[in-house]
Amino acid sequence: MKLVIAIVQDEDVRDLVDALRDKKIGATKLSSTGGFLRQGNRTVLIGVEEERVEEVMDIIGENCRKREIVATIPPMVEEASMILQSFNVKVGGATVFVVDVEQFRKL
Amino acid sequence: MKLVIAIVQDEDVRDLVDALRDKKIGATKLSSTGGFLRQGNRTVLIGVEEERVEEVMDIIGENCRKREIVATIPPMVEEASMILQSFNVKVGGATVFVVDVEQFRKL
Amino acid sequence: MKLVIAIVQDEDVRDLVDALRDKKIGATKLSSTGGFLRQGNRTVLIGVEEERVEEVMDIIGENCRKREIVATIPPMVEEASMILQSFNVKVGGATVFVVDVEQFRKL
Ligand code: NI
Ligand code: NI
Ligand code: NI
Numbered sequence: 001m002k003l004v005i006a007i008v009q010d011e012d013v014r015d016l017v018d019a020l021r022d023k024k025i026g027a028t029k030l031s032s033t034g035g036f037l038r039q040g041n042r043t044v045l046i047g048v049e050e051e052r053v054e055e056v057m058d059i060i061g062e063n064c065r066k067r068e069i070v071a072t073i074p075p076m077v078e079e080a081s082m083i084l085q086s087f088n089v090k091v092g093g094a095t096v097f098v099v100d101v102e103q104f105r106k107l
Numbered sequence: 108m109k110l111v112i113a114i115v116q117d118e119d120v121r122d123l124v125d126a127l128r129d130k131k132i133g134a135t136k137l138s139s140t141g142g143f144l145r146q147g148n149r150t151v152l153i154g155v156e157e158e159r160v161e162e163v164m165d166i167i168g169e170n171c172r173k174r175e176i177v178a179t180i181p182p183m184v185e186e187a188s189m190i191l192q193s194f195n196v197k198v199g200g201a202t203v204f205v206v207d208v209e210q211f212r213k214l
Numbered sequence: 215m216k217l218v219i220a221i222v223q224d225e226d227v228r229d230l231v232d233a234l235r236d237k238k239i240g241a242t243k244l245s246s247t248g249g250f251l252r253q254g255n256r257t258v259l260i261g262v263e264e265e266r267v268e269e270v271m272d273i274i275g276e277n278c279r280k281r282e283i284v285a286t287i288p289p290m291v292e293e294a295s296m297i298l299q300s301f302n303v304k305v306g307g308a309t310v311f312v313v314d315v316e317q318f319r320k321l
Contacts, residue, residue: 001204002316003112003204003206005217005259007242007259026202028114028148028150028202030137030138030150030244030245031137031138031244031245041242043242043244043259045112045114045150047202047204053317057319057321060321061321064321065321066321093320093321094319094320094321095240095242095261095319095320095321096317096318096319096320096321097215097217097261097315097317097318098315098316098317098318099206099217099313099314099315099316100206100207100314100316101204101205101206102109102205102206102207103160103203103204103205104203104204104205105164105201105202105203106200106201106202106203107164107167107168107171107172107173107200107201107202107203108311110219110311110313133309135221135255135257135309137244137245137257138244138245152219152221152257154309154311206313207313207314208311208312208313209216209312209313209314210267210310210311210312211310211311211312212271212308212309212310213307213308213309213310214271214274214275214278214279214280214307214308214309214310
């Protein structure tokens, strides 16, 4: 058994936990902030058999990978121009630790 | 030294921490939600010597084990019947990971 | 790679995380309460290469070590005496666990 400790963005945590649940992999979310990533992250504890660690890494990658999105903001009402302003914004990213579990129990 | 990471129900966490404290075993509670168990759980970090891991497991079992309780709700005031309604409700349950600690320090 | 899990006082956590950041060491803060230390602590997850664990321990020690401070409180307005009352107050302290990390990834 392994414990996967994933620090992910707030905005990605729901998709991650849903994707894990679809594969019957349990996860617990801890409130966390700052440091490895900018503010507003969550630490997710995921317990899995060793054979499934790669699968968990893939699921984290698919749901939390660092990526650029194009964000558009509407022009201010008082502006004559009707051109939407768009920006490239970096979102996502995950820091993942895998730790060995010596004993695992459900009580 | 071992680190016991126990995810337990909110309603059981106080009894668990009290029972550990009675045995002079320190515990730290982290706020956590969902996943292994339904909403409203807590992740408890417990540092103990290897010889005491079983004792900690027993204490977790005694305080957090999955169990059925009979919940009764009073009849609505407007109901003629004075029969209490009772339900079997499942409460408790714990998911426990034991991890090896390579170094332990109190500063 | 090692994961350093440090339970420190609320009042020390900002200095600790700043000092780690100065050394380019990432840290994630989890909200935690009670147990190892009195109420109002934080659990800090710190991922570092094995060679830097001692450096991290030193940084935790410098920022979080248990220490006595002299707290003074002003006399109540209605008191004739203008003598400040001072107390020795114990602050700080850290409980630190080091756990081996089998895999570490940034996604
Ligand atoms: Ni295993
Ligand atoms: Ni040990
Ligand atoms: Ni290593």
